[in-house]
Amino acid sequence: MLIAWLNANPNPNFGGTELHTLQMIKELSKRKVPLVLLCAEGSYVDRNAPKGIEKFYLTIGNSLALYNTLKLYQLLKHIKPYVLVANNGKEYPNALLAGKLASVRVAFFRHMERMKNPLVRRFVFPYVDMFFAVSDHVRQKLIQEGVKPDKVRVIYNPVDEERFYYKPKEENSIRILFVGKLDEGKGIFDLLEAFRLLMTERKDVTLVYVGDGKHKESLFQRIHSLGLTQKVKLVGYTHNVEDYYRNAHVVVIPSKYTEAFPRVALEALACGCTLVASDVGGTKEAIIEGKNGFVFRAGDIEDLLLKLKLAIENWKSFSQASLELYRNKFSTDRVIDNFLGALQSLSKVI
Template sequence: MGELARALTRHGIRVRVVAAHSPGLPVYGKIGDIEIVRPRYWWPERLEMLRREVGGLPVVWRKYPLARVQILSFFLMHAFVTARYAQSCDVVHAQWTLSAGAACLGRWVHRCPVLVTVYGSDILQVPRHPIGAWLTWLVLSCCDRITAVSHALQKRVVQLGVSPERVLVVPIGVDVTKFLPADDVHRENLILFVGSLIERKGVRYLLEAMPQILSVFPEYRLVIAGDGPEIISLKQRAVELGISRQVDFVGFQSQDNVRVLMQRARVVVLPSLEEGMGAVLVEAMACGTPVVASRVDGIQDVVTEEVGVLVSPANPMELAEGIRTVLFDPIRWREYSYNARLRAVKYYNWDIIVPRFIQIYQSLVG
């Protein structure tokens, strides 16, 4: 989590990051005051698979048989490098369960307490297989403390057999000084989706909702910002629905471009089938953009009736009605926009989130 690392440094915490390597990236470098180590895990370098798809490790695991072999070498290299570089640190803060396992394996060398934050797929998908469930429980049991980005994930962790008092809820933050509302005059007739184009993001249902939306709001366009294995089938679905001219697939976008799109859009939609939290919703809310999202998992922590609309997953008709509700009444839209920004600043500002992590670090060290 680059944003977390930067936020920690702003609060005076020295941060050293062990990250996943990709072909072409340096093994060692610095971004500002943040030291970054990316250990190689396969040779030749061009065959490294684990970051090949934007949909993350679950997509790579299913698509590339070699990736299943590389998981072991990745794990061992990260355990070795973490053990080495953590020796001069106070706490190891792992950002998913695989990294937490590597940190725990090397604890006999680095002697640091291990905190793990779980975000989604490592808790929602991996434990579906009995071996995955057992390994996840084993890793979490070895960690000194666990934070989950939503109450839904906290509940899932406890269901795995982890003691409830060891699991705290600390959501993903947003830089509210960067993600800001734009003036109303800059708003355009845009419906925006941001995320990986994978099945569990539910983009197909958003496309299927668009004909109903366009029948009421023909001047609107749908912008899909993201890439992934479903892009070809989604483009074909747009053609089949007769809406391809009203849908723009703009591909993967930088964070700055995403912010601009959110400031221009009238509504941000996240029709996921499962979601650990939905960080894009928090970013949209910080921009004063109302949201429509599926009533699943951690999304229910983020979206209240004051900031947008929750709908049933995999239901294009209900999704279309939710989007129409946000767009139809200008007065209600302004209320959503104002409340969205207020909620993002009050609950998801990094200046609120980071002190909670610092308090956890201090409790582990002290």
């Protein structure tokens, strides 16, 4: 069952699809699943692909890359894969056309809630053999867009378990962690205000923000004006984010606008963190209410404060529940098993 994995965006830096591609092919390679990588030469995916992976180079920077669509078709005729897997929305039209011309099954990962381009929804989606949605929330959105339910499987994002793993947490202080873009829509100021209120009752808590964004300076100024510089730390971007997860007791995802399923939630579970998340998007799928965390109403600071207090009070038992949930539902082994099982079901296609 040879898989041709397409991620031909020439992006020299990483994004969600690049990280997903690399982790998936790494885990598939461990199981010795036959796989070739179709990527742009010099891209982040090319530079960081596991050693030993056979690569073919082409670039698809947009949906109108007709010359490279022809090149992709020629590669598929030469490689003769069981399935072509595309991981980036910009590649969908090219991948579908080349795959169908080459009589190859075509499967798309869907990381976002909605495909903005109506032409892709109208003329591409109906002809895809299978979609892999990164959450049940995304699955429901695809079905609402007209994709047949039996063509959509939920395959959660894999976590790099060599980096993200549990270690016992300090018991004399409580660390609250935010990981993500420092943008207002991510709820960073709501979290800060809830933390300020929490500080009136508890002195054993600290808050760490990991990430960069357009509101980083505004957040810094707000922290300073509240006199919280000794209790709130802005780390910025770091290559060692796993260290902060392992030391954190509670991870907060306070997004005010909908999320498909943030990788942060899975990394937090793998490190045994209690989760507190807003009620938008697919993040709720990582929480069993009152067992490993709590969901609060997006934008409601009082509700966030209440759920933070409860999470802190129960962090020890919640930490173990997060680990159990991760192992039973989101572990890398479970993700790869479900992915390969879904591919097997494509045998009747073509």
